[in-house]
Amino acid sequence: MKMPPKLESLPPHVDQNEIDRRVKEETEPVTWTDPEELPDELPPVMPYASDLLPSSVGRAVDDIAERMQCPPDYPAASMLVAMAAVVGCRLGIRPKKRDDWLVVPNLWGCVVGRPSLKKTPATKGAEKQLRYIEARSREQLADDIEDAEVEAMLFEPQKKLLESQMKAALKKGDKEAARSYAAELKGLAEIKPPESRRIIAKETSIQKLCEMLGRHPAGMMLFIDELLGWMRKLDRDDQAGVRQVYLSLWNGTEIVNDDTITRGELSARGCVSVFGCFTPGGLTEYVSAAIRGGRADDGLVQRLQVTVWPDAPKDYKQVDRWPDGPAKEQLRQTFEQLADIDSAAIGDTDRFDDDGIPFLHFDDDGQSLFNDWDSKHQRRLRGDDLPEAFESHLSKYASMVPSIALLLHLASGQRGPVSGLATSTAIRWAEYLESHARRLYAVATSPQRQHAGPLLRRLIAWPEDRPIRAAAIAKRGWSGLTSAEVVKETLGLLADSGWVRAIDAKPTKAGGRPTTDWIVHPQAASFLAAYEKPPPETPKTHPTRSFGGFVGSNLGSSGENVSGELEGGIV
Template identity: 35%
Template sequence: MTAAITLEPSIRRVDDQAERDLAALAKMKPSRAEVHHVVPNLAQRADRDMAPLPLPDPLPKVPTLDAALLPDAIRDWCVDAADGLQVPLGFTAVPGVVALAAAIGRQVGVAMKRHEYWIEVPMLWGAVIGRPSAGKSPALSPARNMLCRLEGLERGAFEETMREFKARVIVAGAGKAAAKKSIAAALKKGDKSGAESAAAAALFEEEEPTEPRIVVNDATVEKLGELLNANPRGLVQFRDELSGWLANLDREGREGDRSFWLECWNGRGGYTVDRIGRGTIHIDACAMSILGGMQPGKLAEYVRGAVKGGFSDDGLIQRFQLAVYPDLPASWRYVDRQPNVEAVNVAWATFQRLRNLNPDTIGAERVDGIDVPFLRFDDEAQTMLIGWQTELMQRLRSGTESPWMESHLNKYQSLAGRLALVLHLADHDGGAINADTLVKALDWCTYLEAHARRIYAPATDNGLTAAHLIAKRRSELPDGFTSRDVQRHGWGGLTERDVIASALELLVELRHLAAETTSTSATGGRPSTTYAWRSV
């Protein structure tokens, strides 16, 4: 909904004066010529004296992130990084939580119910949203660096294992050469059984070690299938700018890729890729977290497609549950200091511990037919979760939410469990998840819901966001421009014809623009509307 607009006092005075002048004119019983003389003068005076109405703020208010919602193990690290970079805490906290989830992966899940086996694994899709100068990329780096350090450690161990494997291959090769002589000698004697025994002893069936991976950047679905089979705990896709990845998924012929990624959010389902060149790849479990940044204008265009029921209306954007679009700090200061080394070390130790979790030593249950060991909520937390879920679902079933927001919030049931598991394992060595941890997870959901409403706002504000974008381009749009001129520039958030039309109509209504429609009926063409900026 567009915000309600009220006239400023100065504008009301001009309107009141015009009304009095017209009333006086009516009492005089003027001739038609006098009316035609006076009314244009009133209009010219109103046009001269009446300032444009301010454009309402297009974005709903969002709360700042309370540092207390972060696990103790990474709180100081995230706060210190945000302060050093002069960015909102959400810009470092969301990547930190997604990175923790990626470190855990499919090693352990959480049971959402007491009796049914509804198991959630910590696959989280996160995004930090802000304009190009907001500091998104530097804010993503600390979390990414932690995962890359983990990957480096595992790669070092892999290289040693690979050297040992190659040595065994050489020995096996020499064994095969010796076996051939034994086989030949046995066959010469007519000892077929002895020849077969010699051949069996020379076989080398050990599989080659696979390189461990945690972070991927730009891999095809087929390659991701191979990587996931080699890394069954799951992977995290990191993209500095997510809009490019989303745009690729929207291309014709990439429908299969979208289906793959939709499955990846669940973290437990299998997937089969059939390709002529590569053959068939069976993926035991599609388990992918995602982390990256995005600019508001590009995001708005994508969200509009999801809201309007277009190709992108398949629930993909709703899976970005940890997407934050915070206000930038009102002030900025130059910071050049050493990072909080102790906080970094505590966070690093936590990432290492989570990467090396042993489900059996933290009290995880194993059940036949369930592919992931899991923890449970304690009784108090389970009762609290039931109450929260009931309230959420009753709200969604009431029909008061838009379809896209209903789809987004419906996934909060899974989100609450995944967040609770990550927060719990970051600060505890295992056991049941307690009520205090669940409260943090639910407070995260409240925080994230406000940001979700801000993210969807540009798609439902009747051109208000686009009007702001056009107003910012005032110097690049000389008087006499058309809607097509705006679209031709290809500016972010200003590429769709109907969005631009709504924005221009709003700017005219609020007196920022004057519109002039020229009839071209004589030439058979459509009427053309040009726009000129009114004086501020």
């Protein structure tokens, strides 16, 4: 049988089965129907709104976002977790009116985005506030530290003097005088300089971190630039014990007690906030592995409650102006107020509670709002057919909502029972963060959804003289498509939508395993151009209530106060 002209120039490495298949295609054309539109690569997320934070914090967040041309979600999330680190386990909240369930505002979070979106620089504003609190603490204790150092210099000479006087009295037979010197010697205590507050810890060993927690029991914050590397390190067999310690530190109230880690019981409470950055591919790959089971499937990822994955802005405006001075000052005052909280003066205590952490309750409005939200939330977790990993993530919101409510209440300059406005805003945080978590788990559970469009565009441009096979695609090293399993799943999605079709290639007479070749819809490029649409974006809201984009946010101009009570406290 004479081959059609198009097939006469096939290279010699193409096997007979491939030639036969292509001859059949030429003589018996495959019938195609119109393909379906591909699903959006990323599910939409809720917008960040400036009034999710008190104006003394939200105004600075908007200022950072506009000057850096980055999503405001990045500085907002980092500020919230930094506020949690400043309060630490000095003060908690009892979410139920008559129950001893205690929550300390310990939060873990991360920002997700491409490297070009300035994730790390956008979170530096929060780190600067913590650095300032540390420097302020050192300055406040400078005189006390100097006095203690002088006393420490006198300790050894005083000790030796008393010892010699005691020995001399004994030689003289004056036992009473010797006893007096001995009592004075016993009461002589070595003076240790006071410890200024330390909050920030970078990537450090668990032994060093536990040592620092022993000296700084109020809590610390672990800043990790690339969380993927940190988590993969914890996946190693020799880090199993370390991983369990971090799982306990998330609670904020646990006593770390592992001789293999700390070489003895840590007498202080372990409270550590964690914050860092992820790229989309790295995070979804890690979460996908966690969902499939294994060591990563132990709830570590789900503890990153304050995870934000906003849409990437499409435009860029060159902004070169000084930061908003009043906003920076208000932000600094807010963190100072959080650092100076006298928890014993404003919080209640329970003599039956071994933790000894002072706590607040909700006021009547706040309690009613939380009870209603929690009841619906718990019923939903038990009744909805949610993916197990996503359900585990949402289950952590039961403690996250009262934590955020407490932080917003305190950051607004309020004391006493946590207000209804702070509680309702915390519930809005939960709704906002759930939409971002939904994006993460949707992509992680169905990575082919994110890869279908990019793969189709590449297949349209695939050389006609080469068969399309999953293994060949995986070898190309394209982002997210390095696994043959993911490639097959993505091809399956494209096939279900009518864009490609699988054809079984039988072994040649020389043997070999059967393979599957793929052919692309002959009009794929035309249909793709017709279906092409911008990806779903965060909906824009009223400019006085949220960050209104990158063109003229009019920061510093007077406007309507829409934050109610959360506006107060700092002016």
